[in-house]
Amino acid sequence: MKIKTIKAFRVLQPFVGGAYNMSKGRSADAFDAVIVAMISDSGLTGWGEMAPLGNFYSPAFASGARAGVTEIAPHLLGQDPRALGSVGRLMDTVFKGHPYVKSALDMACADLAARAAGAPLVTLLGGREGESAELYKVVTHGEVDAMAATAARIVAEGFHRLQIKVGGDVRGDIDRVHAVAGAIPKDTVLFCDANAGWTPFQARQFAAATRDIDYVFEQPCTTIDECLSVRRMLDKPMVLDESVASLGDMLDIHRKGAADGLTLKISRLGGVTKTRQIRDLAVDLGFMITVEDTGGAEIDTAAMAHLSLSTPEERRLHAIAFHEWVTVRTASNRPPVERNRMGLPDGPGLGIDVREDLLGVPFLELEG
Numbered sequence: 001m002k003i004k005t006i007k008a009f010r011v012l013q014p015f016v017g018g019a020y021n022m023s024k025g026r027s028a029d030a031f032d033a034v035i036v037a038m039i040s041d042s043g044l045t046g047w048g049e050m051a052p053l054g055n056f057y058s059p060a061f062a063s064g065a066r067a068g069v070t071e072i073a074p075h076l077l078g079q080d081p082r083a084l085g086s087v088g089r090l091m092d093t094v095f096k097g098h099p100y101v102k103s104a105l106d107m108a109c110a111d112l113a114a115r116a117a118g119a120p121l122v123t124l125l126g127g128r129e130g131e132s133a134e135l136y137k138v139v140t141h142g143e144v145d146a147m148a149a150t151a152a153r154i155v156a157e158g159f160h161r162l163q164i165k166v167g168g169d170v171r172g173d174i175d176r177v178h179a180v181a182g183a184i185p186k187d188t189v190l191f192c193d194a195n196a197g198w199t200p201f202q203a204r205q206f207a208a209a210t211r212d213i214d215y216v217f218e219q220p221c222t223t224i225d226e227c228l229s230v231r232r233m234l235d236k237p238m239v240l241d242e243s244v245a246s247l248g249d250m251l252d253i254h255r256k257g258a259a260d261g262l263t264l265k266i267s268r269l270g271g272v273t274k275t276r277q278i279r280d281l282a283v284d285l286g287f288m289i290t291v292e293d294t295g296g297a298e299i300d301t302a303a304m305a306h307l308s309l310s311t312p313e314e315r316r317l318h319a320i321a322f323h324e325w326v327t328v329r330t331a332s333n334r335p336p337v338e339r340n341r342m343g344l345p346d347g348p349g350l351g352i353d354v355r356e357d358l359l360g361v362p363f364l365e366l367e368g
Helices: 062-076 084-094 099-117 144-156 170-183 200-209 224-231 247-256 272-284 298-308
Strands: 003-014 030-040 045-050 137-139 161-165 189-193 216-218 238-240 261-265 288-292 364-367
Touching: 003 062, 003 099, 030 062, 030 099, 045 099, 045 298, 062 084, 062 099, 062 364, 084 099, 084 272, 099 272, 099 298, 137 144, 144 161, 144 170, 161 170, 170 189, 170 200, 200 224, 224 238, 224 247, 247 272, 261 272, 272 288, 272 298, 288 298
Parallel strands: 137 161, 161 189, 189 216, 216 238, 238 261, 261 288
Antiparallel strands: 003 030, 003 364, 030 045
């Protein structure tokens, strides 16, 4: 099987709930997605998606993804999409670095390989572990009372896992977390995610003042060593997210004992193939794992679901349903969500039936 045609589309995906706010004034009101269609000489189509959260969240930006896909795609024509390792090495050879550019292309290859095998992608990723993954919801950064009210509403909707955005003014965030914790049942699972917004000094201040609250501390500082310095005085679990940009980073975190868990972002790591590689080794090393991405609709959420549900249940933290965040549809079906749990769409590959008529005119169309 060979790759015969590659198309790429830009799809703006506005958020259902308006602006998504993080600390320090960082905000976005939509995902700016690149969606890739990869068509084989046998007529099968694989789909991939990559969508950064603004220009501030990770070393990725939407116009860069579009430009990079245009550079890489011609080299993939005529390649066998089932040879995922070979395709990955080729992309790394012809376009150094910038893993987020390669993510949608790798995802489309993985989808195509699974469709060619007549199997759901989860099977190629190691096999299904459970029927569904538990979802968490985000309490975005804002006024104290508003965050407490949002948390109470989410829990009333049936969710038991919340991620509270912190990382701004320390004293204000201490008040925010105390207010949220006081507004929800004691058995609610809390993650306090600073998105690398603090110095170790600030993170220690926050940790000391919230010692009486049960939560998981997520990425308080920018570097692994800074987070490790906070972890040494912490009596709570720590999860790292932004610090995990490669296999080497994961191994460094393990060697230093810098975290209990990892959040793996597909586009940050360069696609499904490399995420699976790092996930499998991280599981063997004893980490708790969340697999998600920086954003997207049905295609990217389906990939997250397949990676989540091929992660051993005893090592899986939770998942997120990004396709419920946006106002647009890109497929006639989607990963099924029932209250606070997400399953897999039926069918081979990602299981998603993408509607090309919903994607607009491609900004790239190649045939070889």
